[in-house]
Amino acid sequence: MVSSRTSQPNSWLPKGPALLFAPADRPERFAKAADRSDMVILDLEDGCRAENRAEARKNVQHADLDPERTIVRINAVDSPDFAEDLAAVVDSPYRTVMVPKVECGFSLGDANSNDRPLPADFRVIALIETPRGVVNLPEIAADPQVVALFWGAEDLTAALGGTSSRYSADEVPTPGGGPSGHPGGYREVPRLTRALVLTHAAAAGIVALDSIHADTTDTKGASAEAIDAAASGFTATVSIHPGLVPVIREAYAPTEEQATWARRVIEGAAKNTGAFALDGQMIDAPLLRQAEIIAARIR
Template sequence: MVFDASADNSLVGGTDRKDPQLLNAWLPSGPALLFCPADRPERYQKALDRADVVILDLEDAVSPDNRAAAREALVANPIDPDRTIVRINPAGTGDYRRDLAAVAETNYRVVMQAKSEDVASILDTALQTIALIETPLGATRANEIAATSNCIGLMWGAEDLVAGLGGSSSRFGPDEPRSGEYRDVASWVRSMVRIAAAAHGKFAIDSVHLDIDDVDGLIAEVRDAVALGYTATACIHPSQVEHIRAGYRPSDEAVEWARRVLEGAAEHNGGVFSLDGQMIDGPVLRQAEVVLSRVASGESTEDS
């Protein structure tokens, strides 16, 4: 594992930072990340064929009695490590140590640490780690966790968060105003995770939409995630993949605008200029770069 305190981080979700971090850190190859239970090896390749990245889950998707078998399956059924994340159990548990031992027997190099709560537990993985912020304590430490050198990205989760609050629902119910939307505390953590990731030049993954039949709700959340600079959205069912990809795919008009912005910036040597009556400066230029990066990401995924 190579660390470089002066590494120049490339544009990630609209940020340009220089923070201590990994050289050549892994990035998702596309915006749709599909969870797959690690104790169902017959689904590994199918999930990878349907999505941009598969998250092989050793935690919530696997019952405690099946975790030993899940780890054996993880080792015995390799898939493309460049498009695979392994979700491991929370630090401080026996399963956590056994998960890391299993990952060490594979070519996988990216883990997602469930219920991440402190810097030490991220460093302890000695792997490129996506910190899953889903507890009250983790939420209060999101900024410090994002700054950790081997933390390459953040994701957040609503259900464990609400359970940790002693609550009963992360979303407003059908008989309440704003039905189906996140309650304010969940929305706050979603915002904090995005801000912490951006502050340290790391990517951010939006949480799963558990109601598979609520396509309109999923589409709305993806649209909002894209507007806020999220890099990807996780999902639990293959039917959600195309809605996520479509939401992250820039329109033809947006791509044309972005290309004109970059051409104008080259003509003006990076200085401020006007395009169709809009002042184009550094922040707008970075937004254009993000649009084109999403096009490149989509083309790369289709070619794989």
């Protein structure tokens, strides 16, 4: 399936580069998580104890948060909790949902089709964390309700029959071994999945969100992964701990040198209808697009 959105990017963008999970059964953390991040993800799935989900759904409904800066992660479509999660979100002000373990498009119909499992006004962040989800990325990214792709290494590794998503220090004696740039980087299949999520999101004109750094004490590794994510084209990185928010924001923030370059490129493009030279560098459409991305991150 070819997306009809490839020529025009989807209009939804996260409010900043640092998204933060908050367990939906811990309402006392909601406001703090929202204050310390660019968007908060109220988690009814893995971050919420199963026995607490009924109360957690009420917490979501009663949460006094900005709907434009709030995402709700519900349980998978084939989960017994899905219907109750969905009903709770429908009865809340929140309309951006993260759906885990997405393995196909939600319907062959359009966004208003009656056979779709989610209301037409819901924006969907599709979480890719199973082999079937990886294989069906083109269909998922093309789905008219999907506004972003996210991916998860741990569930994917378990579904593959693996036991570890990252190299250990003993396996990688020298720096390298994955996007983190040091021992502890992703193994090959998670790295491939990360690249495919970014590529298919870009091809469909939607947002790609990079996965969490599970070791919340490893600020160096989290910083390296976020720097790589920003440079590669991810729009934001998701975290499970507020302590990693500052390094994520710093990673996505352009340097003064980058900001100056971007400003000069954009100014030069306004005066030229085609390629032009800037300090001995030929500036064409791809470099102009990079300058525009840097400028957007400054804003």
